[in-house]
Amino acid sequence: MSELIENIIIVGGGSAGWMTAAALSKLTGKADVSITLIESEDIGTVGVGEATIPHIAQFNQFLGIDEDQFVRETQATFKLGIDFIDWGQKGEKYFHPFGTHGFDLEGISFHHYWAKLNELGEKSRLDDYSLNALAAHAGKFIRPKPEHGSVLNKLAYAFHFDAVLYARFLRKYAEARGVKRIEGLVQDVKLNAETGFIEELHVNEDRKLAGDLFIDCSGFRGVLIEQALKAGYDDWSHYLPVDRAVAVTTERMGPLMPYTQSTAREAGWQWKIPLQHRTGNGYVYSSKFIDSEQAETDFRSALDGKLLKEPKHLRFVTGRRRKFWDKNCVAIGLSAGFMEPLESTSLHLIQTGISKLIALFPDKTMPKVERDEYNRLLSDDYLHIRDFLILHYKVTRRNDTAFWDYVREMDVPDSFVRKLELLNSRGRFFKYDAELFDLVSWLAVAVGQGAELGGYNPMVEGLSDANIQKSLLNMRNLLSKTVAVMPEHQAFIDKFCRADIAPHQEA
Amino acid sequence: MTTQNEPIRKIIVVGQGLRVWLVASYLSARFPAPRYTIKVISEKNKSDMAEEIAGDDIVHTRPNIRRLHQLLQITERELQMEAKARPVFGVEAVKADGARVLLPYGGYGLDQAGAEFFQYWRRADIEGMALPLKRFNLAIRLHEEGKFINKAPAGFPPVDYGYQFSRPGYSGLLKRYAINNGVEYLGAFESVNTRQDNLLVSQVLAEGNIFDCDMVIDVTTTLNIAEGSNRSGQTGWVGNCLSIGRGPCIPEVLGIPEVPDILGVPDIPGVEVYMLQSAMDRFVALLPDMNFHACEINEYNRLADAELARIEDMADLLASNIKGKALQRKVDVFQARGRIVSEDYEVFSKAEWLAAFMDAGILPEYYDRLVDRADTTELQAWLKQFDSALCRFVENSSVSG
Numbered sequence A: 001m002s003e004l005i006e007n008i009i010i011v012g013g014g015s016a017g018w019m020t021a022a023a024l025s026k027l028t029g030k031a032d033v034s035i036t037l038i039e040s041e042d043i044g045t046v047g048v049g050e051a052t053i054p055h056i057a058q059f060n061q062f063l064g065i066d067e068d069q070f071v072r073e074t075q076a077t078f079k080l081g082i083d084f085i086d087w088g089q090k091g092e093k094y095f096h097p098f099g100t101h102g103f104d105l106e107g108i109s110f111h112h113y114w115a116k117l118n119e120l121g122e123k124s125r126l127d128d129y130s131l132n133a134l135a136a137h138a139g140k141f142i143r144p145k146p147e148h149g150s151v152l153n154k155l156a157y158a159f160h161f162d163a164v165l166y167a168r169f170l171r172k173y174a175e176a177r178g179v180k181r182i183e184g185l186v187q188d189v190k191l192n193a194e195t196g197f198i199e200e201l202h203v204n205e206d207r208k209l210a211g212d213l214f215i216d217c218s219g220f221r222g223v224l225i226e227q228a229l230k231a232g233y234d235d236w237s238h239y240l241p242v243d244r245a246v247a248v249t250t251e252r253m254g255p256l257m258p259y260t261q262s263t264a265r266e267a268g269w270q271w272k273i274p275l276q277h278r279t280g281n282g283y284v285y286s287s288k289f290i291d292s293e294q295a296e297t298d299f300r301s302a303l304d305g306k307l308l309k310e311p312k313h314l315r316f317v318t319g320r321r322r323k324f325w326d327k328n329c330v331a332i333g334l335s336a337g338f339m340e341p342l343e344s345t346s347l348h349l350i351q352t353g354i355s356k357l358i359a360l361f362p363d364k365t366m367p368k369v370e371r372d373e374y375n376r377l378l379s380d381d382y383l384h385i386r387d388f389l390i391l392h393y394k395v396t397r398r399n400d401t402a403f404w405d406y407v408r409e410m411d412v413p414d415s416f417v418r419k420l421e422l423l424n425s426r427g428r429f430f431k432y433d434a435e436l437f438d439l440v441s442w443l444a445v446a447v448g449q450g451a452e453l454g455g456y457n458p459m460v461e462g463l464s465d466a467n468i469q470k471s472l473l474n475m476r477n478l479l480s481k482t483v484a485v486m487p488e489h490q491a492f493i494d495k496f497c498r499a500d501i502a503p504h505q506e507a
Numbered sequence B: 001m002t003t004q005n006e007p008i009r010k011i012i013v014v015g016q017g018l019r020v021w022l023v024a025s026y027l028s029a030r031f032p033a034p035r036y037t038i039k040v041i042s043e044k045n046k047s048d049m050a051e052e053i054a055g056d057d058i059v060h061t062r063p064n065i066r067r068l069h070q071l072l073q074i075t076e077r078e079l080q081m082e083a084k085a086r087p088v089f090g091v092e093a094v095k096a097d098g099a100r101v102l103l104p105y106g107g108y109g110l111d112q113a114g115a116e117f118f119q120y121w122r123r124a125d126i127e128g129m130a131l132p133l134k135r136f137n138l139a140i141r142l143h144e145e146g147k148f149i150n151k152a153p154a155g156f157p158p159v160d161y162g163y164q165f166s167r168p169g170y171s172g173l174l175k176r177y178a179i180n181n182g183v184e185y186l187g188a189f190e191s192v193n194t195r196q197d198n199l200l201v202s203q204v205l206a207e208g209n210i211f212d213c214d215m216v217i218d219v220t221t222t223l224n225i226a227e228g229s230n231r232s233g234q235t236g237w238v239g240n241c242l243s244i245g246r247g248p249c250i251p252e253v254l255g256i257p258e259v260p261d262i263l264g265v266p267d268i269p270g271v272e273v274y275m276l277q278s279a280m281d282r283f284v285a286l287l288p289d290m291n292f293h294a295c296e297i298n299e300y301n302r303l304a305d306a307e308l309a310r311i312e313d314m315a316d317l318l319a320s321n322i323k324g325k326a327l328q329r330k331v332d333v334f335q336a337r338g339r340i341v342s343e344d345y346e347v348f349s350k351a352e353w354l355a356a357f358m359d360a361g362i363l364p365e366y367y368d369r370l371v372d373r374a375d376t377t378e379l380q381a382w383l384k385q386f387d388s389a390l391c392r393f394v395e396n397s398s399v400s401g
Helices: A012-026 A056-063 A067-073 A111-119 A132-139 A164-176 A292-301 A346-359 A366-395 A402-410 A414-426 A437-446 A458-462 A465-483 A489-496 B015-031 B052-053 B067-070 B078-084 B117-126 B140-146 B169-180 B269-285 B295-319 B326-337 B352-358 B370-371 B376-396
Strands: A007-011 A033-038 A077-079 A081-085 A095-097 A158-160 A180-183 A188-193 A198-201 A207-210 A213-216 A233-235 A244-250 A260-265 A268-274 A279-287 A311-316 A319-321 A329-331 B010-014 B037-040 B057-059 B086-088 B090-094 B100-104 B161-167 B184-194 B200-205 B210-211 B215-218 B236-238 B242-243
Touching: A007 A012, A007 B295, A012 A164, A012 A346, A012 B370, A056 A067, A056 A158, A056 A346, A067 A164, A067 A489, A077 A489, A081 A132, A095 A132, A095 A437, A111 A458, A111 A465, A132 A158, A132 A465, A158 A329, A164 A180, A244 A292, A279 B215, A311 A458, A319 A366, A329 A458, A346 A366, A346 B010, A366 A402, A366 A414, A366 A437, A366 B326, A402 A437, A414 A437, A414 B295, B010 B015, B015 B037, B015 B067, B015 B169, B057 B169, B057 B269, B067 B161, B067 B269, B090 B140, B100 B140, B117 B370, B117 B376, B140 B169, B140 B376, B161 B169, B269 B295, B295 B326, B295 B352, B326 B352
Parallel strands: A007 A033, A007 A213, A033 A180, A081 A260, A213 A329, B010 B037, B010 B215, B037 B184, B215 B242
Antiparallel strands: A077 A158, A081 A095, A188 A198, A198 A207, A233 A319, A244 A279, A244 A311, A260 A268, A268 A279, B057 B161, B086 B161, B090 B100, B184 B200, B200 B210, B236 B242
């Protein structure tokens, strides 16, 4: 008979550690499994993932968290997508929305009709057919209505929130379900001489913690998965060359926008994330093309609010761990890999790591077949996201700096080439079952950055040109009217989920 | 032949019986006349309904067939009257030894607290107190009792259904729809004419008549004019010819070596129709113009190959012939703790895989740790209550057909 897991040790707090602790405590209950989380106040968290994608709502629902309470306690705002500025070419912008573009007609995807209309000379932007994009630019937000047939069903949303507050929020949740927290640092990791499994951690000089399953949420350092187990790392910086970031919080300025802003810069890009109490900012850049001093100077000059702290510099290597689960250790969060925050996938990768761990929850024997399956699934997740991130760099017409010349001309993986060829030929896209970003995303970015579709599905000719023109005009009008009656984003928050702390006040 | 950059307009479907009329009727709904012309040609010395008239075969379909009926606007009454339709909640695959295994179109039990129902059942099974697993599958119970429901109510395992048809009746019904939509049956095939670039430009009939074509869809089981030099021995899309099915190629058509044993479609009921329908879905999604872009053709073939690989995995499992990396992984992961791995582009549901595993005598050594939270007595009571509720529900359901 199998040996059941009795002790789970999580190394590292932050979003990854506390999301993992919360989810496992929800499932295992207090009685039969002990969950201990070790974290140190001395080690700051990266605070990664202030912007999210819609899947986060499923995680919160799984935990049974009330959404309005979550928004209040994490100073959250709603996010309808990402506004990309200067990516295709300086002076241009486009919106990558959650949700969909337009309405399919006669079983044919909307974008084929849109391409046909463009060919007829009636140029319009994809954004004009996205409820999310229109609402975002109008500063509007409302939760989608579940009633069938409502146009509002097309609205999809995620959140911007303070990752530190989210970790704190989940800590309360997890501790209420029996998770023990130990303040301290892992100083040594004792491995079994025969099996190589982790046996115990030495914490705070005098404390030894034995466990059956160890979850490494220690961030870039990978205290268990890399420093102790040497799982290895695939470096993807050739395709995604940004490797540094400088981040700072600023006072809130102007209206609360329901979207993330991503502005391309000389050697990378800059984010702007609105929270209720402040604005998060960061410049992600490649150290091969700009030094940190110049990057900070450029970054500061582009900020539009008073700094609440001094800028913080970060280093990273884009890529993924060769084994996310090795022996009796599972890496979740930045210890598993790093994908730049361009599409807000950090928290999603934590979430997907947790859900796969739950689906393949082991016993003490840690069957190899299950570890291999976990690693296979996670590897695919990272690969698919990598290819989508590459799209943002490869499909650019910018030629104003050495950085943009490099990414425009760099060689790219075959998996990416195949997808882009299909998309360019006639807007075709076939998603892998577990692929995160679908046609809407690939199309929004590719077209937004200036890629021209080579055509459209010939079946659109089933509708006359006049009929297509009329149908698309009706769509635009319907979406515009819908946005017009939506409340302001700020008003919605004020009514349902305003945080207690006043704007500009640091949590 | 139409010039390049223009949409294909003239499609010829080669084959007979259900296969040709299913594809022709599907295309007729998606490519309406007069903008498009769709013509059917049968194999040499055969009429279009030759195979169907000869026998009184039954054909099985999977739940996705209902989308075709919706597309064609075929009514339930027509299906019953003309095709002797009977809804089915699964198919019985016949194994090499003649034994049958039911692959259900619906799940087992209900998941609870993050663990699948099967994990609870397996724990009870190991503890020696479980009823047979199939008792917790509503689709199997409805199938065995000959009962029918449209949709499972809340609190019961979900079910879906396909149909069992009289093959000649169903072929005739689809033919009628295709003809009403403007499809024309031309007669028997004699040979094809090709261009220098190997694209097929026209079809020659037995009577000597020649018909131009932009695209040929070959659904024959013995003809297979679609074989191309780089995909010899496989079904697929080459140039302007899409082949769905199996059969020896005619080497002289495209000047390729003869391949004696063309890859066959595994003989699992419902799969034949499923593959025709999904091939058409893919074709429509990748509809070419006269340029026949390689990237679109390659994508079609990649997706078709993946689909066939998943079907072959199931056929191998039913034949207790575990080979291939993906199937071995599925078996290994299942044996460890009863988890069912999903590959990209799966055809069969988790419930069908579970049924096949159980039938093959493959059982997990253990179960998901998470189900240990359940108290033994409570677990036993829950399973009994579930079984009783299913019993009562099926008893009160109406008789199928």
